[in-house]
Amino acid sequence: MTDQPILRVENLKVHFPFSRGGFWRPETGVVRAVDDVSFEIAAGETLGLVGESGCGKSTTARAIVGLVKPTAGTVTLDGTVINGLSEAALRPHRRVVQMVFQDPFASLNPRMTVGSIIGEPLRIHGLARGRDLKLEVLRLLDLVGLNPRFLNRYPHEFSGGQRQRIGIARALAVEPKLILCDEPVSALDVSIQAQIINLLMDLQQRLGLSYLFIAHDLAVIRHIATRVGVMYLGRIVELARAAELYANPTHPYTEALMSAVPIPDPVESAKRSRIVLQGEVPSPDREYPGCALADRCWLVQDRCRTDRPVLRTGTGVTADPNPSSPHQAACWVRQGE
Amino acid sequence: MTEPNPSAPLLSVRDLHVSFQTDDGLIEAVRGVSFDLARGETLGIVGESGSGKSVTNLALMGVIPTPPGRIDQGKANFDGHDLLAMSQSRLMAIRGRRIGMIFQDPMTALNPLMTIGQQLTEVTRRHLGLSPTAADRRAAEMLEMVGISSPGERLGDYPHEFSGGMRQRVMIAMALSCEPDILIADEPTTALDVTIQAQILELLAELQQRRGTSIILVTHDLGVVAGVCDRVLVMYAGRVVEQATVGDLFAAHRHPYTLGLLQSLPRLDRDQSTRLDAIAGQPPDMARIPSGCSFRPRCPVAMERCETDSPPLRELGPGHASACWHDDAAAAKRAAANADSPSEADR
Numbered sequence: 293m294t295d296q297p298i299l300r301v302e303n304l305k306v307h308f309p310f311s312r313g314g315f316w317r318p319e320t321g322v323v324r325a326v327d328d329v330s331f332e333i334a335a336g337e338t339l340g341l342v343g344e345s346g347c348g349k350s351t352t353a354r355a356i357v358g359l360v361k362p363t364a365g366t367v368t369l370d371g372t373v374i375n376g377l378s379e380a381a382l383r384p385h386r387r388v389v390q391m392v393f394q395d396p397f398a399s400l401n402p403r404m405t406v407g408s409i410i411g412e413p414l415r416i417h418g419l420a421r422g423r424d425l426k427l428e429v430l431r432l433l434d435l436v437g438l439n440p441r442f443l444n445r446y447p448h449e450f451s452g453g454q455r456q457r458i459g460i461a462r463a464l465a466v467e468p469k470l471i472l473c474d475e476p477v478s479a480l481d482v483s484i485q486a487q488i489i490n491l492l493m494d495l496q497q498r499l500g501l502s503y504l505f506i507a508h509d510l511a512v513i514r515h516i517a518t519r520v521g522v523m524y525l526g527r528i529v530e531l532a533r534a535a536e537l538y539a540n541p542t543h544p545y546t547e548a549l550m551s552a553v554p555i556p557d558p559v560e561s562a563k564r565s566r567i568v569l570q571g572e573v574p575s576p577d578r579e580y581p582g583c584a585l586a587d588r589c590w591l592v593q594d595r596c597r598t599d600r601p602v603l604r605t606g607t608g609v610t611a612d613p614n615p616s617s618p619h620q621a622a623c624w625v626r627q628g629e
Numbered sequence: 630m631t632e633p634n635p636s637a638p639l640l641s642v643r644d645l646h647v648s649f650q651t652d653d654g655l656i657e658a659v660r661g662v663s664f665d666l667a668r669g670e671t672l673g674i675v676g677e678s679g680s681g682k683s684v685t686n687l688a689l690m691g692v693i694p695t696p697p698g699r700i701d702q703g704k705a706n707f708d709g710h711d712l713l714a715m716s717q718s719r720l721m722a723i724r725g726r727r728i729g730m731i732f733q734d735p736m737t738a739l740n741p742l743m744t745i746g747q748q749l750t751e752v753t754r755r756h757l758g759l760s761p762t763a764a765d766r767r768a769a770e771m772l773e774m775v776g777i778s779s780p781g782e783r784l785g786d787y788p789h790e791f792s793g794g795m796r797q798r799v800m801i802a803m804a805l806s807c808e809p810d811i812l813i814a815d816e817p818t819t820a821l822d823v824t825i826q827a828q829i830l831e832l833l834a835e836l837q838q839r840r841g842t843s844i845i846l847v848t849h850d851l852g853v854v855a856g857v858c859d860r861v862l863v864m865y866a867g868r869v870v871e872q873a874t875v876g877d878l879f880a881a882h883r884h885p886y887t888l889g890l891l892q893s894l895p896r897l898d899r900d901q902s903t904r905l906d907a908i909a910g911q912p913p914d915m916a917r918i919p920s921g922c923s924f925r926p927r928c929p930v931a932m933e934r935c936e937t938d939s940p941p942l943r944e945l946g947p948g949h950a951s952a953c954w955h956d957d958a959a960a961a962k963r964a965a966a967n968a969d970s971p972s973e974a975d976r
Contacts, residue, residue, distance in 0.1 A: 484907075552824045554853045557855055559880075
């Protein structure tokens with residue numbers, strides 16, 4: 293493992309301008325989908341990003357691969373700053389990072405056979421052709437646990453879990469170092485979800501992959517992630533090693549989120565008390581000068597409404613025994629001074 | 630049978646069979662489901678996609694599209710009347726009035742062209758015969774009860790002006806506005822974030838306590854089951870494979886499929902860096918249901934007999950039943966072991 297992270301994201305912002313209200317009373321504004329997010333992913337590591345719908349976790353991933361254009365910030369992939377590069381200059385770097393999507397029904401072209409879906413990235417990057425291409429595709433099918441007989445079949449002939457395996461094989465084709473997994477198991481049945489999680493973890497061990505793993509399910513994240521970032525309204529509010537985060541959640545939002553997850557054990561379930569946040573997640577089309585959670589937080593103080601808390605270690609945040617990945621939170625109250 | 634008896638189940642479903650004619654041939658979606666629902670009870674139905682859990686409830690509500698669907702067989706005794714043998718007009722007097730339903734996706738279940746107020750008052754005017762002003766008052770009360778602030782003003786809003794969690798609250802308000810005896814909730818929180826899910830589940834539990842409503846909760850989330858259900862049916866390939874109290878389901882489950890489901894869950898409350906014990910194989914293709922026990926191709930303990938004979942759901946103890954040949958074997962072994970030494974009772 294080298295010291296250089298495979299991915300470094302610094303002060304990433306993705307703002308979407310919008311206009312609404314019709315012709316007579318136009319109203320314009322900006323949705324701050326991702327608002328100043330920074331993190332690193334080391335080689336062989338899995339960073340989990342967790343948060344509720346609209347928190348910006350998917351947009352973060354899409355901005356990293358250039359599916360949406362970042363408004364500000366830098367994305368450094370394997371030592372190269374990639375945002376701002378021309379399409380041609382970007383192409384060799386695209387091989388370093390691949391994506392696996394949530395919906396295994398929408399992310400595969402229904403008119404292409406499994407063989408051509410998995411082989412396409414190899415052809416585009418000029419990595420294999422002819423007989424080599426076919427052999428490589430067969431190797432990939434085997435790698436993700438699919439039968440080589442499936443080569444000439446079409447996506448509709450497969451179940452959700454099998455399609456997700458096809459999507460993973462396609463991502464692996466160009467031998468990436470980093471895979472961005474955007475809710476890869478949330479559309480799958482429980483029993484199949486476990487198969488795909490196991491597959492992703494096996495592949496990581498065998499191939500030394502790094503993952504950015506996005507999910508709304510805190511239990512899935514706990515299982516797969518090395519470190520976890522909790523997002524709320526476009527910001528990372530807490531970042532720590534997984535074991536540390538789940539043992540000592542510090543940010544009030546993390547605490548509330550964890551207390552809301554149903555536990556599959558009636559005895560444990562009856563013992564828990566739930567922290568209720570006021571109201572619902574507000575719209576990200578407003579600017580929050582202070583903490584984004586201020587309106588819903590039970591610990592709120594005056595300062596939280598005016599000054600934006602930065603993600604950092606602090607007296608109120610439990611120190612992580614592992615100094616290379618400190619436990620950080622963005623909360624004025626919990627951090628102390 | 631038509632005598633009202635307070636200890637008798639409110640709803641009693643027996644041997645329900647539902648099939649659909651498709652391009653793939655005849656699909657038997659529900660293959661002999663039976664269960665009882667007591668007054669004030671929350672019954673969970675869990676299972677994966679295609680297990681027949683939603684179709685079971687659609688059949689009870691009389692909303693199976695026919696054709697291609699068909700209720701082939703079965704009885705559903707509700708308060709002395711068979712829901713499945715009832716005329717549409719009699720069913721319409723019960724549906725929405727005495728049995729309410731909440732669907733997974735509140736956006737598609739609400740009419741986008743009608744205000745929330747119009748949709749809420751439609752139910753009470755039709756079923757309870759309320760006057761327009763009384764219905765408006767009732768609608769505002771219901772919105773307030775489900776925790777929507779300034780309900781009077783929001784009656785004029787359209788569904789798109791509400792968030793997902795709010796829409797689900799409106800659905801609940803609508804389903805409960807006639808104070809039904811049974812509320813059927815089909816994945817009511819699946820489309821919602823966890824914090825909103827927790828709010829909605831708490832709301833349902835609170836309403837149930839206040840009114841004594843019976844709830845059938847269809848879900849794939851065993852965490853939700855543990856939190857709110859009294860009893861649980863586990864369905865697989867159109868059949869009930871295990872039926873237990875919520876305590877037994879988690880602590881003393883018997884069917885290999887139930888065990889598989891529980892073991893394949895990543896847990897928030899436990900540190901586990903090991904592999905998950907996933908159930909092998911794929912969910913059953915309902916057009917080609919395997920012979921014998923339908924779980925057999927994925928079952929780690931399948932025996933010869935499982936290939937040929939389908940195991941019936943058999944009582945193992947009070948309120949606990951499972952459909953697995955191993956329980957037979959276990960019972961025989963237990964009997965044999967009991968003859969020698971009484972200690973070797975468990976499998």
